[in-house]
Amino acid sequence: MNLGDLFAFAFQEKRDCVGLEYETADHDFVAVTFGDLDTRAGRMLHALLRRGVRRGDRVCVQLPNGIDYLDLFLACSRLGAIFVPINVLYREREVGHIVQDAQPALAVAPAAGLPIFPAGTPLVALESLAAEAADLDPVESPVRLPGSEPAAIVYTSGTTGRAKGAVLTHDNFVANSVNLTACWRITSDDRYLAVLPLFHVHGLANGLVTWLAAACRMRLLQRFRQERAAHDFVDFGPTLFFGVPTIYVRLLELPAATARSIGARMRLFVSGSAPLSPRVLEAFRALYGHTILERYGMTETLMLMSNPYVGERRPGSVGFPLPGVTVRLADPDGSVVAEGEVGEVQVRGPTVFAGYWNDEEATASSFVDGWFRTGDLARCSADGYYTLCGRTSELIICGGFNVYPREIEEFLLEQTGVIEAAVVGVPDEVKGQVPVAYVVGGPDVDPDALQRACAATFAPFKVPRVIHKVSSLPRNAMGKVLRQDLAR
Ligand code: MLC
Numbered sequence: 474m475n476l477g478d479l480f481a482f483a484f485q486e487k488r489d490c491v492g493l494e495y496e497t498a499d500h501d502f503v504a505v506t507f508g509d510l511d512t513r514a515g516r517m518l519h520a521l522l523r524r525g526v527r528r529g530d531r532v533c534v535q536l537p538n539g540i541d542y543l544d545l546f547l548a549c550s551r552l553g554a555i556f557v558p559i560n561v562l563y564r565e566r567e568v569g570h571i572v573q574d575a576q577p578a579l580a581v582a583p584a585a586g587l588p589i590f591p592a593g594t595p596l597v598a599l600e601s602l603a604a605e606a607a608d609l610d611p612v613e614s615p616v617r618l619p620g621s622e623p624a625a626i627v628y629t630s631g632t633t634g635r636a637k638g639a640v641l642t643h644d645n646f647v648a649n650s651v652n653l654t655a656c657w658r659i660t661s662d663d664r665y666l667a668v669l670p671l672f673h674v675h676g677l678a679n680g681l682v683t684w685l686a687a688a689c690r691m692r693l694l695q696r697f698r699q700e701r702a703a704h705d706f707v708d709f710g711p712t713l714f715f716g717v718p719t720i721y722v723r724l725l726e727l728p729a730a731t732a733r734s735i736g737a738r739m740r741l742f743v744s745g746s747a748p749l750s751p752r753v754l755e756a757f758r759a760l761y762g763h764t765i766l767e768r769y770g771m772t773e774t775l776m777l778m779s780n781p782y783v784g785e786r787r788p789g790s791v792g793f794p795l796p797g798v799t800v801r802l803a804d805p806d807g808s809v810v811a812e813g814e815v816g817e818v819q820v821r822g823p824t825v826f827a828g829y830w831n832d833e834e835a836t837a838s839s840f841v842d843g844w845f846r847t848g849d850l851a852r853c854s855a856d857g858y859y860t861l862c863g864r865t866s867e868l869i870i871c872g873g874f875n876v877y878p879r880e881i882e883e884f885l886l887e888q889t890g891v892i893e894a895a896v897v898g899v900p901d902e903v904k905g906q907v908p909v910a911y912v913v914g915g916p917d918v919d920p921d922a923l924q925r926a927c928a929a930t931f932a933p934f935k936v937p938r939v940i941h942k943v944s945s946l947p948r949n950a951m952g953k954v955l956r957q958d959l960a961r
Pocket residue numbers: 537561562669670673674675676695696697698699717719720745746747769770771772871872873874933934
């Protein structure tokens with residue numbers, strides 16, 4: 474089954490229904506039907522074909538949430554071109570690596586964003602491409618794609634510090650959305666308020682694809698904005714909302730009466746991408762009258778576990794494996810741990826990706842006997858609820874965005890005078906964790922200058938909040954930096 478099959482309900486049966494309200498630059502909303510979206514996607518498909526994009530080609534897209542984003546995603550999925558979303562907060566170095574690795578046939582960004590792409594990239598400004606598409610007739614998909622066809626490559630940093638492209642197939646997206654619509658009872662009667670960025674799987678696979686699978690109405694915001702959140706909820710009256718924990722922390726600041734009236738219309742709040750503290754879950758329940766449903770997933774695997782829709786949504790737990798997902802908890806030596814013990818989460822299932830783009834070595838080492846190694850540690854209770862309890866790697870999750878210390882450390886070590894560098898995550902009430910750096914270096918090493926260099930190079934969430942200059946880093950007998958000592 475491909476994404477076209479999954480979306481047939483929306484584009485055929487629900488053709489005349491309003492499917493989307495998207496936010497314009499001046500914060501107005503424009504409503505369009507599923508039929509309008511179908512036509513727009515057909516036009517964009519025509520424009521891509523005219524620009525020579527073919528099945529299997531990569532199309533890099535660095536755009537904020539908006540209707541053009543949907544046009545491009547749908548056109549690529551019909552053509553069999555592989556959609557490569559890029560975080561809008563990424564700068565030259567981060568974008569350069571993705572473009573170099575994905576070797577796109579086309580890269581699309583707003584005209585103002587084009588200069589950060591490396592020289593030689595086949596670029597088109599969104600403004601030109603959209604104008605071109607608007608003048609063309611819509612065309613149908615030229616091929617019938619099998620479910621095993623790659624639909625997207627989503628880049629995720631690894632412990633190596635070099636982002637790796639996770640290849641997600643049509644089947645992966647379809648299985649994920651079939652699971653979520655069934656388990657979370659999403660139907661065309663829902664109203665989904667979309668605030669998450671569409672360049673990560675939370676917003677893309679769970680949000681965009683599941684919305685179209687269910688053919689419900691979506692209000693798509695450019696991004697979550699604390700100061701407008703009350704208005705966005707009250708004005709649209711959603712029944713369904715997906716957020717990262719930082720968003721729920723921010724929603725706790727809304728006045729109690731507003732929260733109650735939002736809660737009265739809502740059906741389901743879902744949280745994921747980072748740990749939701751039981752304290753936030755309880756405070757949210759008291760304010761909004763809803764128990765947030767926490768689930769767990771990864772770019773490479775899409776959604777793996779979820780608390781139940783009916784039944785206990787256990788604070789601090791991520792619930793049970795979703796249908797079709799098999800989980801085992803393993804020791805570092807690969808043997809399955811005893812009941813109740815902590816082990817690495819290893820999974821199989823229909824949502825597990827096809828491997829890393831261009832990187833057979835990384836793909837091979839991420840699987841063991843056909844099981845994908847998530848790098849997350851968990852334990853399972855006697856009644857089957859899983860609780861995550863850390864990671865085997867040093868990943869920092871800041872506001873739901875991942876920061877791999879190695880990427881920042883490598884950059885710090887490139888700066889004049891820096892001899893050693895370590896980046897650790899320290900707890901933060903709102904963001905969950907924030908990165909903090911420790912550097913060892915000569916008298917010319919200035920932490921403020923290093924921080925400015927990081928800010929000029931990386932997305933804001935990767936910039937160390939503080940850079941401490943120290944005389945040495947704490948190390949164990951093996952010479953390994955004791956990160957836990959620094960993170961205190
Ligand atoms: C933040 N910024 C954005 C942005 N989010 N800019 C454009 N689009 C976005 N989506 C910018 C802010 O404008 C600001 O820039 C800077 O980043 C820092 O933002 P902030 O003000 O400190 O953050 P805040 O307003 O609190 O926003 C926090 C947030 C955001 C929670 C809304 O972090 C967010 O959208 N997180 C979601 C991440 C996500 O989708 N993760 C899923 C990964 S998939 P300036 O210039 O004003 O300083 C995954 C798998 C799974 O993990 O299981 O789901």
